[in-house]
Amino acid sequence: LMRETLWHTQGDFREYERTLREHLAACQETSNPRIIAIAKGELGAFLIRQGKFAEGFSALDESVTALDQIGAIAEYYFYSLFLSDAQIQLGQFDQAYTRSQEAMPFLRKYSQFPLVGYNLIILGWAALAMKKYAEARQYLEEIEIVEPEIRVLDRAHGPAALILAERGLGRPARAINHLRKALRIGI
Secondary structure (H helix, E strand, C coil), rough: HHHHHHHHHHCCCHHHHHHHHHHHHHHHHHCCCHHHHHHHHHHHHHHHCCCHHHHHHHHHHHHHHHHHHCCHHHHHHHHHHHHHHHHHHHEEEEEEHHHHHHHHHHHHCCHHHHHHHHHHHHHHHHHHHCCCCCHHHHHHHHHHHHHHHHHEEEEEEEEHHHHHHEEEEEEECHHHHHHHHHHHHHH
């Protein structure tokens, strides 16, 4: 685990991916469905962060399906977020929207604020793609409430997406204000 963390921190993503694949292979030898599903989820989450959306989607879909079948609810909702993210990237907005709506009550119930923030970003982007601008704005504005709990690199996503929501609602001045905020966070 320390090696993987070091490679990830150093940006040696090829080595990190190789290690994740080796870990998955080792888990598959155990025949433990929960461990295998989690390893597939980890690999899938990494792949979508690297822009390998189709391959990441495939691993995440297998992971989430297996976790649902064995009743590993917390892990199911965790990896469902990454699956929804992959679906957004692949243009499957309706599916990502539905999956993220289903996850939200669980995430809120257990005060998983970083995951709530991530889910709000996904819901916002899906709603934007479906031209539900007012709903997208509602999700994306809520990010500011949970913002301190969101990873620094993800904080600009909400205001950046709000630019599109406000533009879709015909509010260019508000869109510009969100652009300024997104740029301040990004810088």
